[in-house]
Amino acid sequence: MSDTILDVRDIVVEYTTSREPARAVDHVSFTLDRGEFLGIVGESGCGKSTMLFAIAQLLTPPAQLVSGEVIFKGRNMVGLRGGELRSIRWRDYSVVMQSAMNALNPVKTVGAQFEDTMRAHGQGKTAGIRARSREVMALVGIDAIHLKSYPHQLSGGMRQRVMIAMALLLSPDLVVMDEPTSALDVVAQRSLMVQIKDLQKKLGFAVIFVTHDMSLVGHFSDRLAVMYAGKIVEIGPTRPLFAAPQHPYTRGLLESFPSVYGPKVQLKGIPGSPPDLTDLPSGCRFRPRCGQVMPRCAEIEPDLYPSGDTRSRCLLFEERA
Numbered sequence: 001m002s003d004t005i006l007d008v009r010d011i012v013v014e015y016t017t018s019r020e021p022a023r024a025v026d027h028v029s030f031t032l033d034r035g036e037f038l039g040i041v042g043e044s045g046c047g048k049s050t051m052l053f054a055i056a057q058l059l060t061p062p063a064q065l066v067s068g069e070v071i072f073k074g075r076n077m078v079g080l081r082g083g084e085l086r087s088i089r090w091r092d093y094s095v096v097m098q099s100a101m102n103a104l105n106p107v108k109t110v111g112a113q114f115e116d117t118m119r120a121h122g123q124g125k126t127a128g129i130r131a132r133s134r135e136v137m138a139l140v141g142i143d144a145i146h147l148k149s150y151p152h153q154l155s156g157g158m159r160q161r162v163m164i165a166m167a168l169l170l171s172p173d174l175v176v177m178d179e180p181t182s183a184l185d186v187v188a189q190r191s192l193m194v195q196i197k198d199l200q201k202k203l204g205f206a207v208i209f210v211t212h213d214m215s216l217v218g219h220f221s222d223r224l225a226v227m228y229a230g231k232i233v234e235i236g237p238t239r240p241l242f243a244a245p246q247h248p249y250t251r252g253l254l255e256s257f258p259s260v261y262g263p264k265v266q267l268k269g270i271p272g273s274p275p276d277l278t279d280l281p282s283g284c285r286f287r288p289r290c291g292q293v294m295p296r297c298a299e300i301e302p303d304l305y306p307s308g309d310t311r312s313r314c315l316l317f318e319e320r321a
């Protein structure tokens with residue numbers, strides 16, 4: 001039996017604008033195995049959150065899924081109606097957003113919100129709801145007393161943990177996370193990441209984790225997908241991708257972040273900024289910022305080619321395809 005839990009097939013998402021539509025996700029495909037931790041990285045505006053929303057079926061206008069399929073546990077989620085989706089969300093997959101303050105209801109206690117979620121999925125027994133609520137709070141290291149707290153009574157780190165506890169209430173097989181640590185200071189960020197990883201190993205759920213901070217997911221993900229201007233430009237196992245990044249954009253990204261280990265090196269960054277999605281350069285989208293640009297890069301839009309242990313969307317690797 002296949003171990004694939006999620007099969008994202010050729011998805012295209014566009015935002016309607018007053019000019020051309022902005023194609024924020026442009027023919028993206030990948031699969032995710034049960035229990036796997038996939039990091040999605042890239043600069044701000046490259047389409048990471050839009051892709052996550054497309055997978056979780058949470059897109060709202062002006063964004064729309066133009067084409068593609070999202071096969072989750074063997075079923076295409078694209079086109080499922082509200083009721084069908086509601087029965088899958090939280091139970092089979094859950095979503096942890098950037099800001100728990102926006103995702104949690106400010107006028108309900110944490111416990112009441114857990115109860116609503118569980119009752120909406122057919123858990124009728126109050127004793128069972130209370131026990132499970134205490135259990136998930138213990139999983140994320142928060143005293144059950146805070147089931148009586150309102151979101152504003154908790155620190156930022158506690159709120160994010162509460163969101164994770166809520167995401168785990170119904171033991172889903174997949175948790176998608178959109179920069180869940182971005183509002184926290186560096187120390188709180190690391191400790192939350194360690195906790196997410198521990199929970200994932202213990203409970204066995206798969207994770208898709210979106211972040212612009214490559215060094216953050218470097219220690220925790222099994223595989224990484226690097227996005228640039230709506231496309232995956234490199235994808236592969238995390239370790240080799242970090243040790244020997246192949247795509248010039250991945251190399252630039254890695255050189256933009258200080259490494260926790262290894263010698264001190266000058267941080268370089270990537271010159272310029274990502275292109276306007278309504279006015280893309282011809283050929284390779286990264287071409288105007290690339291240090292290894294060749295004349296052909298303006299003419300040919302590269303495919304994903306095998307490149308070392310990863311696959312890269314760069315003509316440097318074309319002959320190996």
Ligand SMILES: Nc1ncnc2c1ncn2[C@@H]1O[C@H](COP(=O)(O)OP(=O)(O)OP(=O)(O)O)[C@@H](O)[C@H]1O
Nearest residue numbers: 015022024043044045046047048049050051212277
């Ligand atoms: N409401 C909107 N209307 C029009 N275009 C939008 C809208 N929201 C996003 N976009 C377009 O989609 C692109 C991708 O946005 P998205 O938020 O998915 O990127 P991201 O990589 O997640 O960025 P960040 O890390 O800042 O969250 C943006 O660059 C922008 O061009």
